[in-house]
Amino acid sequence: MTNGTRWALLGVTAATAVGVGRTVARRRHRHQPERQNGWYVVRRGVTVDRPRDAVIGFWTDRERLDQALVGWAVLEQLDDQRWRCVARDPSDGGTEWRAEITVDGPGTLRWRVEDGPVPQEGRVELADAPQGRGTEIRAELRYRSGPLRRAFGLVTSHEPDLALRDTLRRVKALIECGQVIDTRRDPSGRSPAQEKATDKVREKLMTGGRA
């Protein structure tokens, strides 16, 4: 390789690196959650290929919802409009949080976490997707973050946002095909240690998305 080519290659690499760096920086910036009166606010949406009634039907069908939530949350109906949700986060040493869910009208509900690691409230609205493509589930999540976490810039990895996207994806899958696919523990030639390392990778590839 001549010196000239080497420099050319280096130049391309540098340009690429800087270019990618810029894009990443810009994206980070763009994905800083919005702030409102001390709350972080994130909005996420997902489109479900079913009419609105079917989506509402899913939320109000106790059996299917329980099936969906099996293992990680229990729903308890308080009255016509209100449920209590008790959830356990297995990835976080089994922290428990309680939320109250209120149905505001057809296709609108909101929840507030009354007791949990992160103060949180949210709203879900359903809208018809264009071209008969089903229903848009639009969610807005508000949460607070401790001062320490903020000081370390940890809000950039805003877990509530990741969890929200993950949940929306799960709900979509459950409504559309009745299951959330899982490939953990599929056979492989890995040792237990290798499997553990792979599970960490899987975890990263499963949560969030569209960053």
Place this chain on the structure above:
Amino acid sequence: MRALCWEGVGKLAVRDVPEPQVRADGDIIVRVRASSVCGSDLHLINGYLPAMREGDILGHEFMGEVVETGPGVRRHRVGDRVVVGSVVACGGCWYCRTEQYSLCDNSNPQPVFTEKLWGHSPAGILGYSHAAGGYSGSHAEYIRVPFGDVGAFPVPDGVPDDSVVFASDAMPTGWMAADFCGLTGGEVVAVWGAGGVGQMAARSAQLLGAERVIMIDRFPDRLATAADRVGVETINYAETDVLEALRELTAGRGPDACIEAVGMESHDVGAAYGYDRVKQSARLQTDRPTSVRQAIMACRKGGTVSIVGVYAGLIDKFPLGAAMNKALVLRMGQMHAQRYIPMLLDRLAAGEIDPGYLATHPLPLEQGAEGYELFEKKQDGCLRSVLHP
């Protein structure tokens, strides 16, 4: 059970692994009877398609016998002989409903990687790395097939295992490549790559109305087989200037449609190839695009370039100007297995397509690594090694 596992770039070994289990209502467990190698595996084995993990079981083109069904399975019974599409599709999302199965919204449980790389995540694929869902592959005694009612199809009696196995991947991919060309009858179609996929594309193009098919590769035995079995004209790109030859063969017009069935490890003679290899190994570009460039340059004005060779990331020197100013139609994608398989099984049973000759090297699973070596180096006339667990 025994299974062929990836153990690092270029390294394969048969290992003892646990047997798969029914994990969801729609799962079926298939005892694998025939499992083929595919050009895509080479990209995975060689580390060009990312996100392989040590111990992953390879293989996605296969057929076998149903040995267990989940409680929600309706269309299959234990004992059924089935062929399974490589692409996993849920059957219930908008993409599945519109028969774009390889774009399924719900079948990749690990979508973050591809969402970052491509903006959105396409469907999961069996035995195709953690970017495509982390599913265990079919080079094993048994495999779990999720959404069994959507992905598995009963095999017509009398069609041998080593023939119907290609209805899993090579046939639907070839068919889709030809389908993309929008043939109405009488066209001239050029096909880059005389592997299993290219040969199935050539046959499909004929069935869809092409009058002449011209095939481009550098392995004389592959070209000879294609000429003999499919009835194509051939160009050896190692000996002939391809663009020049295609222009002459079409009296100056260029082929009406160009199918690219080579993929990201495309090979070439000459200086540009050295440049592409250096850039690819330094990861300045992830893919080597020689044949795509050629297809675009060769295609007639207003023609169609159909890409089914697999690409993963970035390429450079992409002749966008040629594509734009010649008003080309570009079509591409992973194949929608479930859309084409039933029709292809009918054609197989009727003898319209006979892919059995692709299985040049039937081998026991234990010789899997050898099978890939023969296939990768195109030795001993190997078109496809088919493993029998």
